[in-house]
Amino acid sequence: MYNFYSKKLIQPPGCIRKIVLVMKITTFILFLAIMQVSANSLAQKVSIKANGQTLSTVLDQLSNQTGYDFAYTSKTIKSAKPVTINVKNEELGSVLTKIFDDQPLEFTIKDKFVTVTSKKPAFLDKLKAALDIPITVTGKVTDTTGAGLPSATIKNNRTNQVIITANDGTFSLSAQSGDEITVSFIGYKAYTFQVTGEMPFQNIVLHTGTGQLSEVIVSTGYQDIPKERATGSFSQPIKAMYDDRVAPDVISKLNGITSGLVFNANTTLTQNGQTDINIRGRSTIFANDQPLIVVDNFPYSGDINNIDPNDVESVTVLKDAAAASIWGVRAGNGVIVITTKRGKLNQPLKVSFNANLTVFNKPNLNYSPNQISSSSYIGLEKYLFGKGYYDSSLADTVEYPVISPVVQLLAANRAGTLSNSSLNSQLNALSGLNVNDQLSKYFYQKATNQQYALTLSGGSDKASYYLSTGYDNDLASLKDNSNQRITINSQNTFHPVKNFEIDAGLNVVQTNAQFDNNLGNFQNDIFPYTQVASANGTPLSIPYGYGQSFVQSAPSRGFLDWSYVPLNELTAVSNKTKVMDIRLSTTLKYTIMKGLNAEVLYQYENSNGQNRDYQSQQSYAARNLINQYSIVDPSSGMVTGYNVPLGGIMYLSDANTTANNVRGQLNYNYSWKDNIITALAGYELSQTTVNTNQSALYGYDDNLATYTDIDPLDYFERNPDGSYGTVPSGSGIGSTVTRVRSSFVNAAYTYKDRYTLSGSARIDGTNYFGVATNQKNVPLWSAGAKWDIDKEDFYKLSWLPVLALRASYGYNGNLIQSITGVTTFQYNSNAAFTNLNYASISNIGNPDLRWEKTGITNLAVDFGSINNIVTGSFEYYLKKESDLLGFKNLPENTGVATLEGNYANMAGHGFDLTVTTRNLNGRLKWFTTLLVSHATDKVTHYDVPSYGYQLVGAGSGIPNVGKPVFGVYGYKWGGLDQTNGNPIGYVNGQQSENYATITTSTPVNDLVYVGPARPTYFGGLNNRFTYKGFSLAVQLNYKLGYYFMAPALSYSNIIAQGAYLSVNRQFNQRWQNPGDKTNVPSMVYPFDPSRDQFYQYSTVNIQNAGNIRLQDISLSYDFNKSVYRKLPFSNLQIFAYANNVAILWRANHVGLDPDAVPAPGGDITTMPTPRSISIGLKGSF
């Protein structure tokens, strides 16, 4: 039984009493909309050909084909026009619609009975027809989930007039009857409909076109722009891969899948465990080099790792001035805009969940080349012992330095108390041990991350909601270190009255971290044959702090046990950090008139971190401090009292960051005929205050919460060396305030949907000291243009239907917080001996201080072949940085070595290429995305000449004109002298072994510049295969065109840390006899630091850092409800994911991961990120 109408007769109900009813009606409307767009399927198919025949003839034919009866009067049929139609195998409904389209008749179908009647035009329609009055077409464009599509293009094909939909997807357009209207949106199939005399509200549902191009809205944090009208350079991660990745944070998920974004390794930041990223290379020398991170309209003040990636809707990277200059002085390093998820209007309750488990391999402790086997180590100790290196330590009864067990044996043997055979057997036993085996066993575990998220979202026509909660439980690879995170996120939007929108968000994150593992305390103070536990697992003490004879005798003098037992420390300390991060955001938006709305955005963010580090009396730190400050009777040598009370020590610290941001903004959005204008202007204030304080409680009993005050002022004699010191009071307090005031405007104009111009300008002011008042405010601007050539009439390339050109130019700025224009003092408390408050010079004033400025030119072409088989973009950019901070050398007698000011300029250029190909599009689908980025930088002006010795090594960061900020330089290498194994260098072009001259006086021009220390080519290759419910993605990341200095052997560094020798593996390849084929110099005692310095930093140790790695693989299976009908979920996905899979190719020959190059010297803790495997499931219902 069918009911079929040639026009929609749905009237919205007059009043809505129950939400359920609303939902039902909404669903019904949606259903009808879908019917309209996808055309209803009447089962009956007909074929008919008519050329000017009468209507009755045609209807008769149809009746014969279908068995339907047609009822009409002869009077009615007389007014019919002749029919011309040619259809094959079409549904009856659509054929009838076509036939009756321009007939003055209409029809209804009921029970296989078609009734034809005369149309009864309303009076208004008659009037419209008479005067050709435009018809107002209103409607809403949504995606298949019912969410409104903002900024979709609505085009009248007759007049070429274009308008765009509002943020909720609604539109309103004037047209004439018969006009064809096309609704399009990149990534979706276009839909065209015809304007008829009486148009109901059009509910238009667009279906996605290709799976790869669904992200088209770019967000600047101030506005959302459809990418097709964006003149600037924006990039977004490959969405599918971003979604597949499993990580506890947002930023690390971008690696290799975001054009222009590079993750640096081996930098100061990464060594501190932070992420170091650059957008399009480096734009500064000494100022902040990290991009600004914006979360939901405002810069994020808390720890970005606190954002649950499950809550993230989109990530947009702003790369050029047109994209980023709206952020003014904070945009110099680019901007990363993160938008969190929102509920959608008119959407039923949707419940989503995500649960996964990641397991990491244990790190490879034997990775660092800065260690040698126990047997080699013992051999070296024997050598040094023979040279008398340990004699002063062995005789030292003031500081009692640690003596290695081997040296003790050797000393006992020399003293005659240990036989040769006994010595050798004991040394042999030690030779077979490797401390890393025990450390791996007792201090490491397989790290695991568990992640759970649950989301509820939905909305009525007046409100939408999004509520999510997440729980992460990470157990680190170091035992007893862990991190838990709970997030609660609520985003609600209300439309209480017409034209008024309230958006309210609450985001609460609590993290609990524990750092009880003490490996870091002794890892550099351990011998390779040390054992931390006996064979049966009993914890053992290790040589640590003081010589063993002293440690053993200390308790008999009344000291607390002074030994260090690493395994006991695990339970003796409790170091916990709790962070509570609360973010409240409110947006009030009022549409004043058509196209103009006013917004007030406010965000409050408070991040409160509390650290509670309890060192019980059992901990070494507490015992050592108590012992050091014990009162000793001079005559008896016995402990008679304590300056640091017995008991534990509790260190408490607290850091509180409060950020208030408020922005008033007017948005104007208007289109007429061929023109679209979008503009915004606003004013913004932001204030961030950071308050910190810390304290220490001595003699603390964690069961009773009691403690004893100490005397932090008097100087006490310390044991055992008799030096004087105060007991650290542990107290401190600090407070900083950052204020920024900005005004901004931004406008874009599009003509004929093919020419777009944009411009933006911004003025920032801050409260940083001493920037002269007239320089407190800095204006920054940008301009951009886009030309869609493919829409020109002359454009004929049918194989390349998408071709557009973009260009932009403008300035971003960079903040300088550390230096000031006027001389400032920093106050401190408790000067030594006097306890007076005292000050020190924080900055010597530099009245000429200015902001750093980055000028960027961006030229781009966007392309897409027919059927989107190949799509992508190519962007070329030039950067010119001026007024960069740099140093000027001053004579030593000025009292300041260098003065920091705007003394430097830089330049850079590069490109970003993004290509996506659709290789297979049948049941097996295969997409490939290739990202290639090139970024260079060069110091073009710097006042201070650099010295050779400053530049050698990898990435000194000392500017050298004509070269990148971070370059790899080495001394010219002349091989080894084959008679004695001395390394040969060059002085004034002549071979030389005058190492002191080489290392102190080699001019910059005589150094070998090998290349940049940061990647110049980088990106990724993503391949995605889907077959039925299966999806497989393989991501390769690569970084090329850069170099590193491999850690090398330095003999003098071996003995830099007393008893603990730090020896590079190259020791085993050292030159020993003429004819040895090696580049490692011979060992000559006493060690010559200059000789070592020369070898360590000569070109022979420089390696190409280029590498290609199989970054991650994801495999998933989607249970589709159409296949699994009994599935209680609307969709369910199970997935497996492997990260840090393998290095496929590396240019270096020393077996190092270029992302984990240990620092020269004793760095044994730099290790590659271990491989990890995740499994999990996601779903919704």
Added chain:
Amino acid sequence: MKTIKFKAIVILFASIILCGACKKEWLDAKPNKALVVPTTVADYQALLDNGFNPPIPMNTNMPSLSMVGDGDYYVTDATYNSLNYPPERGAYLWATTANFYDGQKNLEWIEAYQRILQDNVVLDGISSIKIDGTTQKAYNNVKGTALFFRSYDFYNLSQEYCRVYDASTANTDLGLPLRLSSNINLTVTRSSVQQTYDQMINDLLQAAPLLPTSPLSTIRPSKPAVFALLARVYLSQENYPKALLYADSCLQIQNGLMDFNQLSSNNYSPGIPRFNVETIFYAKLNSYTTFNKSVLIVDPALLQLFASNDLRTSTWFTTYAGNQTFWGTYYGDGSTPFGGIATDEMYLDRAECYARTGNVDLAMNDLNTLLKNRYKTGTFTNLTAANADDALALIVKERRKELCFRNLRWSDLRRLNKDSRFQVTLTRNVNGQSYTLAPNSSRYVLPLDPIETTSGGLQQNPRD
């Protein structure tokens, strides 16, 4: 009408935001509570009150490279070979200019000029502060303190990096670069020795009336400290009447002496309290590796000068690894010896000046007053001198003993070597080689570091 109401709300909101906080002062908030743009006398006093804390302490790291080479101690070859700061090796062996720095900076020179910059920041800064009756005293103290500190550094540097004062050549001998302004963009070249001394003396004479007789702490300078420093300056100029005047002026105000019999030494320290009655101005020397008591070996010739009942032997020296080492006076930190001014020095200064001016009795009286506090109770008998020369010889001998390891000997050697009666040749034996420093050698002037003579543009000291 509803819409008008909402329009009104929006406009209200917008205007609050746009104008509520757009006052100029909003951007004038201090970015850091602990940071100030100095405006008050108290701010400048606070800068000078940083005695020992980083970054630029006023009372420590006093120039003492010369003490590395003053011959009162030596180190083993192994210790010498392990020294990793080239200037310390250079000073130890009185190296040639070319071999002295090995391209390194002279850190103590830099630190001294960092303090001088702070002094100049204070002196320039307070000059624009309006003062009234309530702030006059604090203002005077700040100004006097800065002048004193600047002179103290100029004095210490002049003993190392300028030729010994000789009235006949002082106008042409190379003096210090006299930085007297906080403007770091000014270029300053080397003055003459005469200008350097004149500057110190003028500044000290200006400071004397500004400073209190008894400071809050002896890490702050005082009137007696100014007088004591003037005595030092005049002594090094061999202007004995003036030196006598100021040593005496100092002792008129502060003349306390510790009786070493009353000290309670223990295993760790000589038992001398940090701030004691003898300290006029408290400061510490720059610390060099060889000052560390675990490597320092006291010159046996110095040890032999002490009588067996002299308590200074047990107070100042201790046995370490079989050798006699020095463990500090006035401050028991083994590797950073005392570098300030104490009354014992003033007694010896005054005694010498009395002797030099023929006043034997007063000279011997001062010497005996000091020594009876240094010997075991009941074992000391007053020293006597037949004439001024005898008295001078006794006093010079006591100077070496009493003032050892305070970086005063280098200055004494330079001054006294001019007199054939007191000439000393220093010798060192390192790695089987012998090194000597002859009296009046040009190497009694340390070289400036290569950075200061090249990019710094200063003239190098002429040395052989």
